[in-house]
Amino acid sequence: MPKRGYHHGNLRQALIEAALELIEARGPMGFTLSEAAKQAGVTPAAVYRHFEGREDLIAEAALQGYEIFADLMEYAYEKGQPSALAAFSATGRAYLAFARKYPGHYIAMFESGISVNRTPELAAIAQRANGVLEKAATDLSQHIPEDKRPPASMFSAHIWAMSHGVVELFARNSPGRASPFPPEDLLETGIGIYLRGLGLINPDA
CATH class of the missing domain: 1.10.10 (Arc Repressor Mutant, subunit A)
Structure with missing residues (x-):
């Protein structure tokens, strides 16, 4: 090469x-x-003038990935305003788009075993990205009675897990995992089922 x-x-x-x-x-x-x-x-x-070892190099790649990811999530959230539902849905799509466009960063962030708490800088930028999804979840769940409202952190974790699952199984060309449906459709319908369960969108929407 x-x-x-x-x-x-x-x-x-x-x-x-x-x-x-x-x-x-x-x-x-x-x-x-x-x-x-x-x-x-x-x-x-x-x-070695710049990195102590391979993990240090991968952690820096993950840090840059989280910076891109957080920017994309914030952009998606703002673009969906003023509709809380549109903003929330846009953050889910942004996750899928990021994984497709930046596969090396995505792997460094989520599949390398590098802890987000490895450095204060990495922890802060990872929390910034997660905070966008939590904010979108908070906005969307305001109409749920407080005693029935899931914590925003749980709400956002469910959607994050769903997004991650779609990416891992169907958006990364995993052998034997071809889906008859586009990953975008799988994610959108999955989020829709989840939101209907919470009463946040009408059953026929």
Whole structure:
């Protein structure tokens, strides 16, 4: 593979981009730091000027992924306003869109085993992304009587889990997991069933 090359002072980002390509192709544990260095066109020793090890490199890729993810979630939420339902639905679709457009980042974030509490910066940006979905859930559930209203954190966790499941099973070209329905439709109908159960949309909607 030809050397990638990089601008002076931007070796750190070149290594992250090399790692993202390798993560997407082989998985988070399917490459070495030496391979990431070769992909970026530098010597293995150069990697250690910026990263202590492979996990440190993957964590930085995850951090950048969460920054993109949080921005997309916030954009989707704002675009759906002033309708609470539209804003909430848009955040679910944004999750699916992110996983498709940024597979390397998605894997680094959710499949690498890197804890979001690895660094304060990673924890903060992950919470920012989750906070958008919680805010959308809070807006949407305001009409549910308080004694019957699920906590926003639980509400958003259910939708996050549903979105993640659709991505993992049907939106990542998993062998043997082809669905007769588009992932977008699976997610939309799944969210619709959930919201009907809470009485947030009409049964015939």
